[in-house]
Amino acid sequence: MDEIKSQSAEELKRQAEATSAKALEILIEEEAEGVVAEFDNPHALLEAAAKIHEAGYKRFEVYSPFPIHGMDDAMGLKQSPLGFIVFAAGSIGCLGALLLQWWTSAVDYPIVYSGKPYFALPAFIPITFELTVILSGFTAMVGMFALNRMPRFFHPMFYSENFCKKASNDGFFAAIFVWDEKFNVREVKEFFKNIGGKNIEVIHRPLETN
Amino acid sequence: MRWDNPTKSSTSNPIVSMETVTLKQETHNRHHHVYVPEPELIDGKPTFNTITEIICGVPEGKMPRLWWILFGISFALMVMYLSVIAYLIWKGIGIWGNNNTVGWAWDITNFVWWIGIGHAGTLISAVLFLFRQKWRTSINRFSEAMTIFAVICAGMFPLIHMGRIWHAYWFLPLPNSMQMWVNFRSPLMWDVFAISTYLSVSIMFWYVGLIPDLATMRDRAKPGIRKTLLGLFSLGWRGGNRQWRHYERAYTILAGLSTPLVLSVHTIVSFDFATSIIPGWHTTIFPPYFVAGAIFSGFAMVMTLVVIAYWIFPQIKQIINERHIDNMNKIIMVTGMMVGYAYGCEFFIAWYSGNPYETSIFIKRATGPYWWAYWSMITCNVIVPQIFWIKSMRTNLTVSFIVSILVNIGMWFERFVITVTSLSQDFLPSSWKYFNPTIYDVACFVGSIGLFMTLFLLFLRYMPMVAMSEVKGVLPHANPHHPDYIHRGQHSHPVQEQEKVAELVTKNGGH
Numbered sequence: 001m002d003e004i005k006s007q008s009a010e011e012l013k014r015q016a017e018a019t020s021a022k023a024l025e026i027l028i029e030e031e032a033e034g035v036v037a038e039f040d041n042p043h044a045l046l047e048a049a050a051k052i053h054e055a056g057y058k059r060f061e062v063y064s065p066f067p068i069h070g071m072d073d074a075m076g077l078k079q080s081p082l083g084f085i086v087f088a089a090g091s092i093g094c095l096g097a098l099l100l101q102w103w104t105s106a107v108d109y110p111i112v113y114s115g116k117p118y119f120a121l122p123a124f125i126p127i128t129f130e131l132t133v134i135l136s137g138f139t140a141m142v143g144m145f146a147l148n149r150m151p152r153f154f155h156p157m158f159y160s161e162n163f164c165k166k167a168s169n170d171g172f173f174a175a176i177f178v179w180d181e182k183f184n185v186r187e188v189k190e191f192f193k194n195i196g197g198k199n200i201e202v203i204h205r206p207l208e209t210n
Numbered sequence: 211m212r213w214d215n216p217t218k219s220s221t222s223n224p225i226v227s228m229e230t231v232t233l234k235q236e237t238h239n240r241h242h243h244v245y246v247p248e249p250e251l252i253d254g255k256p257t258f259n260t261i262t263e264i265i266c267g268v269p270e271g272k273m274p275r276l277w278w279i280l281f282g283i284s285f286a287l288m289v290m291y292l293s294v295i296a297y298l299i300w301k302g303i304g305i306w307g308n309n310n311t312v313g314w315a316w317d318i319t320n321f322v323w324w325i326g327i328g329h330a331g332t333l334i335s336a337v338l339f340l341f342r343q344k345w346r347t348s349i350n351r352f353s354e355a356m357t358i359f360a361v362i363c364a365g366m367f368p369l370i371h372m373g374r375i376w377h378a379y380w381f382l383p384l385p386n387s388m389q390m391w392v393n394f395r396s397p398l399m400w401d402v403f404a405i406s407t408y409l410s411v412s413i414m415f416w417y418v419g420l421i422p423d424l425a426t427m428r429d430r431a432k433p434g435i436r437k438t439l440l441g442l443f444s445l446g447w448r449g450g451n452r453q454w455r456h457y458e459r460a461y462t463i464l465a466g467l468s469t470p471l472v473l474s475v476h477t478i479v480s481f482d483f484a485t486s487i488i489p490g491w492h493t494t495i496f497p498p499y500f501v502a503g504a505i506f507s508g509f510a511m512v513m514t515l516v517v518i519a520y521w522i523f524p525q526i527k528q529i530i531n532e533r534h535i536d537n538m539n540k541i542i543m544v545t546g547m548m549v550g551y552a553y554g555c556e557f558f559i560a561w562y563s564g565n566p567y568e569t570s571i572f573i574k575r576a577t578g579p580y581w582w583a584y585w586s587m588i589t590c591n592v593i594v595p596q597i598f599w600i601k602s603m604r605t606n607l608t609v610s611f612i613v614s615i616l617v618n619i620g621m622w623f624e625r626f627v628i629t630v631t632s633l634s635q636d637f638l639p640s641s642w643k644y645f646n647p648t649i650y651d652v653a654c655f656v657g658s659i660g661l662f663m664t665l666f667l668l669f670l671r672y673m674p675m676v677a678m679s680e681v682k683g684v685l686p687h688a689n690p691h692h693p694d695y696i697h698r699g700q701h702s703h704p705v706q707e708q709e710k711v712a713e714l715v716t717k718n719g720g721h
Contacts, residue, residue, distance in 0.1 A: 042688060043695035049451070065258060065426070066683035067454035068690055075451060080459040104383060104391035113395050126400040126478050130407040133471050137411040137464055141418055144460035148453045151445035158448075167449055168426040170258035170682075 024207075031204040033156035034177035035188040036163060037197025042068045044196060045172040049074040051195045052174060059180035063163070063173040085143045086136050093135030097128040159203045175203070251345055251684055253528045258682045264525055265423075265674045265681075266430055273671060277522050281667045287660020294653040295370055303373050305650045311643035312633045316651040317371040318482075319625040320658060323507065324364035325405070325479055326500070326621065328412070329472050330508020331357025335415060336468035339461075345537055347680040348530045351423075352519070353512045354416045355673070359665040360511070361409045363658045368401070370654075397481040404478040411471055415464045418457070421447050422679040449679075476500045483628065489567040490575070490632035493559065499552035506545035506591070507621035509538055513614035515666060517607055519675065529676050532605045539604040542617065546595035549624070553588065571632055579644055580631045583623050590620025 039045045042064065049062045053076045062071065072079075106118035116123055145151070157163055157175060167173055174197065176188050185202060192200045252261070273281075298305055308315045331353035338346040369375055381402045383392050392399055424444035431437035447453065480496035516530060516538075560572040575584045594616045603609045635642045669675070682688055 041695055042690040043692070046690040061450040061452055063449050064451070064454070065422075065449060066679045066688055067458050068451070068688070070690060071451045072455055077452065077455060080456045082456055082459040083463065086463050100383065101394045105394050109389070109391040111393075113393055116395050120395050123395040126397075126474065126481070127394060127403045129470075129474055130400075130403040133467050133474075134407040134410055137407075137414055137467050140460045140463040140467070141414045144418070144456045145445065147456040150447070150453075151442075153441060153446045155446060155448060164429050168422065168429045168447075169262045 027207065028202050028204050029185045031207070032178055032185050032202045033159070033205070034175050034183075034203050035185060035192060036157070036160050036173055036175040036201050036203055037192035038162065038166070038199040039172045039174060039197060042172060045174065046070060046074050048174050048195050048197065052176065052191075055191065057176050057180050057182055059183075060174065060176040063157070063167045063171070063175070065168055065170060080147065082140065082143050082147060086140050089139035089143075090132050090136035094128055094132040096135075097131035098124060100131075101127060156203050156205075159205060160201055162199055162201060163203075251348065251533070252681065253531050256528065256685070258685065258687075261529070261676075261678055261681050261685075262426060262430075264529060265676050265678050266427055267525065268523055268670065268675060269427070269672050270430070274522055277667060277671070280518070280522070280663065281671075284660050284663035284667060287657055288664045289660075290653060291657020291660055294650055294657055295366075298370055298650065298654075299375055303371060305648060306654075307645055307647045307651050309643055309645065311636075311641050312630055312645040314629050314633060315645050316626075316647055316655055317367045319622065319629050320655050321364050321367035321371075322479055322500075322625045322629075323622050324360045324367070324658065324662075326476065326504035326507045326625075327511045327618075328357040328360035328364065328408070328508065329476060329501070329504035330512050331355070331360070332408075332412060332415075332468050332472040333505055333508065334512070335419070336465040336472065339465045340469060344684040345534055347677055347684050348534055349512065349516065349538075349676075350680070351416075351419065351673075351677040352515065352675055353508075354412065354419065355666065355669045355675075356508075356512060356515060357412050358409070358416060359662050359669075360508075361405065361412060362665070363662050365405055365409065366658065366661075367654075368405075397478065397485050400478045401482060404475045408471060408475045411464070411468055415468055418460060418464060419677055419680070420673070421445060421457075422449060423674040423677060425449065426678055427674060473501055476504045488632045488636060489565070489571040490628065493556065495552060495555055495559070499549070499556075502545050502548040502552065503621060503624060506542060506549055507618060509542045509545065510614040510617035510621070513538055513542070513610050514618065517611040517614070519670065520607065522670065523675075526676065529681060535607070535610055536601075536604045539598045539610055539613075542613070543595045543598040546591055546617070550588075550592035553592065567637060571635065574635055575627060575631045578631070578635065580627060580634075583627050583631075587620050587623040587627055590616045591624060594620070 037048075039048050045062055045064060046068060049071060052060050052062075053074065060075075062075065064071075101124045102119050105120075105124075110118045112118075156177070157167075163171070163173055165171075174192070176183060176191075189200055189202070254260075256264075303317075306315065306317065308317070334346050334353040335350040335357075339350075369378055372378060381392065381399070383394075421444055424440050425447035428437060428440035428444050431440055477497040477500065480500035483491040484493060484496040486492060513535070516535070519526060520530075557572050560568045563569075574580075594613055597603045597609065597613065630645050634645055686692055687694065
C-alpha cells in the first residue's frame with residue numbers, strides 16, 4: 001500500500017513538473033520576441049541567411065562581429081540609399097556656401113579687397129569645398145544613425161545572454177522576429193535546426209519567477 | 211632593441227605550414243588551381259577572440275608603470291602649457307620673441323607642424339582604405355586619434371596668436387551690430403573653414419569607426435558606470451547586417467570625403483604663405499610640397515607613437531607587426547625624397563626665374579644667419595631617411611624610432627625656415643631683423659607636445675587602440691569563401707580545423 005502510494009506520489013510529482021515545464025514553454029512561446037540561432041562561421045552564416053531568405057522570411061537579421069562580404073545579396077537587401085542622401089546634403093552645402101559668400105561679399109557688404117571682384121569665384125572655391133565636405137560628412141554620419149535606428153538602447157536581442165556574450169566578439173547569429181508574418185515559434189525553431197543552427201533560443205523578456 | 215615577437219615562431223609552426231600544404235594540394239586536385247594565401251597581416255594565426263582579448267585587455271587591465279611615468283611627464287607639461295597660455299592671454303603676445311619684422315614665428319611654425327602631423331592619420335584611415343590596403347587596419351585607429359589630437363594642438367596656436375582670444379568668434383560669419391562681414395577672399399578665412407571642417411570630419415570618422423568596438427567593450431564590461439557609458443556611446447549597436455550595410459556605406463563615404471579634404475587642408479595652409487608676395491613664399495609649388503611634407507612628418511609621428519605603444523604594451527606586437535613598420539618606413543622614405551625634390555626645385559626656380567629677391571632669399575636660407583636651421587632641415591629630412599633603403603633598418607624598431615624623431619625635428623625646421631627666414635630678410639634691408647625665441651616660445655611648443663601626449667596616453671588608457679572589427683574583417687577566416695570552409699567540411703570552425711590537422715600530424719608520426 002505504502003509502495004503504491006509513494007509511486008503514485010512520484011508519478012504525480014513528475015506529472016506536475018512536466019506540466020509546469022510545458023506551461024513554462026507555452027508561456028515563453030507566448031512572450032517570444034523572436035528566435036535566435038548561432039552558427040559556426042561566416043560561411044555557415046552566409047548560407048543560413050540565403051536559406052532564411054529563400055524560405056520567405058522578411059523580418060530577420062544576421063549578426064556578425066564584422067561585415068561579411070556578400071551578405072547583402074544573400075539576405076536579398078538592396079543597396080544602402082545613404083549615398084543619395086549625402087549627395088543631396090553635399091549639394092545644399094555647395095550652393096549654400098556660394099550663396100553665403102556672394103550675398104555677404106557682393107550684396108550686403110561690398111568692399112574691394114586686393115583688387116578682386118566682389119563675386120570672386122576662384123577665391124570662393126576653398127570655402128565652398130569645405131562647406132560641401134562638412135555638410136556631406138555630417139549627413140553621412142547622422143544619416144547612417146537614422147537608417148540604422150540609432151541610438152536604440154533596448155532591443156529584444158539583448159535578452160539573449162549568449163548573444164550579448166559572443167555577438168560582438170566572435171559569434172555569428174541569425175534571428176527571425178515575431179513581427180514577421182510567417183513567424184511561428186515551433187516552426188522557426190525547427191527551421192533553424194534543419195539549416196544547422198546551434199544554441200537555438202527563444203528570445204523573450206525575463207519571466208517573473210515566483 | 212631587436213625585433214623579438216614571441217608569437218612570430220608560430221607562423222613557422224610545422225602544423226600550420228602542413229595545413230597550408232595539404233590545403234594547396236587538395237585545392238589543386240579538385241579545381242586545378244592553387245590557392246595562394248595572402249601574406250599574413252596579423253602574426254600567429256589568431257582567432258577572432260584573440261583580437262578582442264588583446265585589444266580589450268589593454269583598457270580593461272591596469273596600466274603598466276611606464277604608462278604612469280609618461281603620463282606624469284606629459285601631464286606636467288600640459289599644466290605648464292595651460293599656465294603659459296593663461297599668462298600669455300593676460301599679458302599679450304609680446305612675451306614671445308616675435309618682432310615687427312618677424313610677425314609670424316614659432317606660433318605659425320608650430321601650427322603648420324601640428325596640422326601636417328595630423329595628415330598622416332587621415333591618409334592611413336581614408337586614402338589607404340580607398341586603395342584597399344588591408345594592412346592599414348592595424349594602425350588606423352591609432353593614427354586617427356593622433357590626427358584629432360594634433361589638430362587640437364594646431365588650432366591652439368592661431369587662436370592664441372590672435373592676442374585677443376575673446377574675439378575669436380569674429381572669424382565666423384555671424385550677423386553683428388557693426389553690420390560687417392568677414393573677408394571670404396582671404397586665405398586666413400579659408401584656413402578657419404578648412405581647419406574646423408577637418409577637425410569635425412576627423413572626429414566623425416573616428417567615432418563612426420569606434421562604434422562597433424565600443425559595443426564589444428560594452429558587452430565585456432561588468433555592470434556599472436563604465437558599462438553605462440560604453441552603452442551610451444555605442445548607441446545600441448548590435449552588429450546586424452542591416453546595420454553593417456549602412457555603416458559600411460557611411461564609412462566609405464567619409465573616407466571618400468576625407469581624401470580630398472586632407473589634400474585641401476594643407477593646400478589651404480600653404481595658401482596662407484603662397485598668396486602673399488613675400489619672396490620664398492610666393493611659389494606655386496607650395497600646395498603639393500606642403501602636402502608631401504605633411505604626410506612625411508605624420509608618418510614619422512605615427513611611427514614614434516607606435517614604438518612608444520610597444521614599450522608600454524608589448525602584447526600589441528602581434529597585431530602591429532614587422533610588416534606595418536616596414537610599410538610605414540617605405541612611405542617615410544618616399545615622401546622624404548619628394549620633399550627633397552621640392553627643396554631642389556625651389557632653388558632651381560629661384561635661379562631660373564631671374565627674380566633677384568627670390569634668388570637672394572634662397573641663397574640666404576642656405577648661407578645666411580639661419581644656415582643652421584636650413585642644414586638641419588636638409589640633414590633630417592633628405593639624408594637621414596635614406597637609411598631605409600636597407601631592409602634590416604626598415605624593420606628595426608630602434609632605428610625607426612630615432613629616424614622618426616629626427617624627421618619630426620627636420621619638419622619643424624622646414625616650417626621654421628619657410629616662416630622666419632623669408633620674413634626676417636624681406637625687400638627692405640633696413641628692417642631686417644634676427645628672430646630670437648623667448649622662454650615662452652619654447653614653453654608653448656614643448657607644452658603643446660605635453661598636451662598631445664596626455665591626450666594620446668588617455669586614449670590608450672580608455673579606448674580600443676586598434677580597430678577590432680576591421681582587423682577581424684581582414685583575417686583570412688573572415689572571408690566566407692575561405693577554402694577551409696568550403697573544402698574541409700561545411701560547418702567547421704577554424705580552430706577545430708587546426709586541431710584536427712594537428713591530430714592528423716601526430717597520428718602520422720609527426721612532421
